[in-house]
Amino acid sequence: LGFIREVAARTRTATARRMAESDLRTSETQLRLVTDALPFLVSFVDRTLTYQFANAAYRDWFGRTPEEVVGRTIPEIAGADGYAVRRAQIERALAGESVQMDLDWPRQNGGRRIADIRYLPRYDASGAVDGFYMFVQDVTALRDASTVLAQRADTLTQEVAKRTAERDEVWRLATDLLSVLHIDGRMVACNPAWTTALGWSEAELVGRSVFDLIHPDDQEHSTVGLAGLARGETVTGFENRYQHKDGSYRWLSWNAVPTGDRIFSTTRDVTAAKEQALALEATAEALRQSQKMEAVGQLTGGVAHDFNNLLTIIRSSVDFLRRPNLPEERRKRYMDAVSDTVERAAKLTGQLLAFARRQALTPEVLNVGDRLRAVADMLDTVTGARVRVVTQLPDHACFIKADLSQFETALVNMAVNARDAMDGEGTLTLRLGCGAAMPVIRNHAGADGPFAKIELSDTGSGIAEADMGRIFEPFFTTKEVGKGTGLGLSQVFGFAKQSGGDVEVQSVVGAGTTFTLYLPEVAEEAEHETPDEASGPAPGGNGQKVLVVEDNIEVGTFATQILEDLGYRTEWAANAESALIRLGTDGDGFEVVFSDVVMPGMGGIALAEELRRRLPRLPVVLASGYSHVLAENGEHGFELLHKPYSADQLSRVLRRITTGKRRHR
Structure with missing residues (x-):
């Protein structure tokens, strides 16, 4: 039995061994x-x-099969030299250390490769190192790539350093003011040009809000600009004034781009350019003044000559009127001559004021077609029988708001110019277009309109190219001495500009000329019936009390005499201040104040406005031959008589004023 057990045990052991060996x-x-x-x-x-x-x-790697390697030693496989190179790392591995190294390794075909060698120690059951695992990998491509990447990185680093140095050099040497701002306006960085231009050091600017140094008048404007940058908008050519360290201000022009919470800007000091522009403007103004003085010189030789002729008629007529026993017929003839001559002188000064665009106009809504027909009917007497006047008008009405007298005068002046260009024979065509746009004229901006387009075309000799740029200048004329003053087209130009329009001219030498007047169209306005004040004899006063305010002794004396002859009671104040004292707080029984406009101290308009405040029921009539205040705003609400005025005109205005005052009591 024991024998059997021993055999069975040995059998089991052998079986287990065979199974283990198999596994x-x-x-x-x-x-x-x-x-x-x-x-x-x-x-x-x-x-x-x-x-x-x-x-x-x-x-x-070695040209040996695994079977040829196993059982051999490292020196046998790698060679004595190869072992010598590896010996230190092998000893570290046998001591229990994990080892890694790169080694230049020969190939079988004669080439070289880079080997990544790793030794990993192995421990037995007792914990002792009984050997090591060896892993060897060809990393030539990886190491080459790493080398290339390292070289590229080094090159890139050098390039970045170079570009950074260049950028820093540009930043340092730039004459433009370069800066980085926070989106709230604080300076983050600035280049040395800021110090050069404004005197502030970098330390004084960085961290400081730009608004600390912006001119007070530019603060609101700059706040709007910064808000636009905060919304992501790019700013180009933004200008404001920045304080220099010496207390003065410099004009800066900014170009800025927002990025995140930063603003990158290039800024230029444009103070010199601004000053040059102002100097150029001053030079141009001086040139204009010189041209005006030249025009005044021409005035003394042209218009003054005409005035002397007019004064000769007046003086001669007055001398004859002083003679006793002068027949009534001749007396009337001389009186009519004086009156007509005064009217001619007034028209001449009116043309001068119209060119200067300083004439006080009385604009009203006009049906252009109706007025053109009326002027065309009148032109026969101006142009003569050999000039045929033709009108071409649209079927529908066209309205403008302009001074009727100046409008008709402008048409007559252009017609007279056309008549002379045709040598008294040809065709003059008046043409009206409505709803037109005004083109660019003499480099002045055009406008969409609508504009009334009034054309006067002639079949005359045309205008020479050399004269086209001067035809609207005052006193410029190509006519013979005594044939014209050179103010006709000047009046057209001044009237057009003051009425919100312009005048254009096109001409072909030998074929004719077309003047085109552009005036803004307006809506139709109901016409009001007004009595014809010019008809019938001038009404007289009924003892109404008038305060005459006039600084000129001769005019003041003459005005009081006229008013007394017309039936008014008068007192004369030599200036506005005296008039206010005389009127007191209740007007002292005066029913109207008749005042000149231009006087030393308080002027006539200021007086009228003060009286409107103190004595609102006391009417004021103003008189002036020239007033830039009235020209710039002819709607002060006061009656205005243009000098020279007649006794009839003065009487009618006073009668209308005093009658209206009684009706409103």
């Missing part, structure tokens, strides 16, 4: 299949440096 062979077979598939060396070396395992990669 080991299976495990080794699987391990070899796995490691042989790997592209790098896998092996195990015991403490005697003998290979106990090697994969198929040894065939490529």
Whole structure:
């Protein structure tokens, strides 16, 4: 029985051994299949440096099969030199340390490769190192790529450093003011040009709000600009004034782009350019003044000559009127001559004021077609029988708001110019277009309109190209001495500009000329019936009390005499201040104030406005031959008499004023 047990035990042991050996062979077979598939060396070396395992990669690396490697030592496989290179790392591995190293490794074909070698110690059951695993991988491509990347990185670093140095040099040397701002306006960085231009050091500017140094008048404007940048908008050519350290201000022009919470800007000091522009403007103004003085010189030789002729008629007529026993017929003839001559003188001064655009106009809504027909009917007497006047008008009405007298005068002036160009014979065409746009004229901006387009075309000699730029200048004329003053087209130009329009001219030498007057169209306005004040004899006064305010002794004396002859009671104040004292707080019984406009101290308009405040029921009549205040705003609400005025005109105005005052009591 004991024998049987021993046999059974031995059988079981042998069976277990065979099974273990079978499992080991299976495990080794699987391990070899796995490691042989790997592209790098896998092996195990015991403490005697003998290979106990090697994969198929040894065939490529050493020209030996795994079977030829196993059982041999490292010096035998790697050679004495190869072992010497690896010896220190092998000893570290056998001491229990994991080791990694790169090694220059010869290829079988004579080339070289870089090997990544790793030793991993193995421990037995007692914890002692009984050998190490060896893994060797070809990392030539990886190391070459790393080298290339390192070289590229080094090159890039050098390039970045170079570009950074260049940028810093540009930043340092730029004459433009370069800066980085926070979106709230605080200075983050600025280049030395800021110090050069404004005197402030970098330390004084960085961290400070730009608004601390912006001119007070530009604060609101700059706040709007910064708000636009905060919304992501780009700013170009933004101008404001920035304080210099010496207390003065410099004009800066900004170009800025927002990025995140930063604003990157380039800024230029444009103070010199601004000053040059102002100097140029001053020079141009001086030139204009010089041209005006030249015009005044021409006036003394042209218009003054005409005035002397008119004064000769008046003086001669007055001398004859002083003679006793002058027949009534001749007396009337001389009186009519004086009256007509005064009217001619008044028209001449009116043309001068119209060109200067300082004439006080009385605009009203006009039906242009109706007025053109009326003027066309009148032109026959102006142009003569040999000039045929043709009108071409639209079927629908067209309205403008303009001074009727000046409008008709402008048409007559252009017609007279056309008549002279045709040498008294030809065709003059008046043409009206409505709803037109005004083009660019003499570099002045056009406008969409609508505009009334009034054309006067003639078949005359045309205007020479050399004269086209001067035809609207005052006193410029190509006519013979005594044939004209050169103010006709000047009046047209001044009237057009003051009425919100312009005048254009097109001409072909030998074929004719077309003047085109552009005036703004307006809506139709109901016409009001007004009595014809000019008809019938001038009404007299009924003892109404009039305060005459006039600084000129001769005019003041003459005005009071006229009013007394017309039946008014008068007092004369030499200035506005005296008039206010005389009127007191209740008007002292005066029913109307008749005042000049231009006087030393308080002027006539200021007096009228003060009286409107103090004595609102006391009417004021103003008189002036020239007043830029009335020209710029002819609607002060006061009656205005233009000098020279007649006794009839004065009487009618006073009668209307005093009558209206009684009706409203």
